[in-house]
Amino acid sequence: MIQQSESAERIRELLTRNLQEVFGEADENRRRAALEELWAADGVLHVPPGSVVGHEAISKVAGDLRATHPNFVYTPSGKPQVVQNAGRFAWGSGPRGEAPAYTGWDVAIVRDGKIAALYVFLDETSGEFHRVTAQS
Template structure:
């Protein structure tokens, strides 16, 4: 496999695993282990309402989000798309077997095989839903 193909495969893996093992994980220890494996130490999460830097801060955000919707699952919508060291994945989140309560896109930048930055784009109705349900 060429380095370009390996990089593309790694970007896809990071998108999928981050969605499930970081933001979809309720167990604090498993989530933290995934963060250590998938994220650069000084990685940055850009998501409403702002940016946070570092694994500990990202863990806190992911844990709080997970706690606000403990019965929700994240489901990829389509396949991850990759360009060079970046990729994007559409997803929905909601109760299993139901339509997603909110949807969005994850866009990552990968450096040295780890997530250096994650940009979370929420669909407009999703921002309203999360604002009202997480308060």
């Protein structure tokens, strides 16, 4: 039997905080502080246009995304689910109080209590998926 080395609570915390404090954060200094706390230094972010490695690159992707949607908020869709050292978390993004303009899933692989890899899946039915994939 494989023993789980990562706490399910920690994985849920990482997914929840990453959504709000990294991708939902407009202030670069607060976003960078959250990255230091939540992500491994060599963490890899996989998004539809490609992959980036490290805090600086992840902060840039999150900041650039935030700048294109400054009035959007991330709203969880349910609670994070955890299996071994991985977790997934569904969310929507759009103006506060309105239906999400796009939806997706974050799937995280956790190592030593930090996000080692995050895979972002945009739902094909959302407009953002079609905009991003058309540019690829």
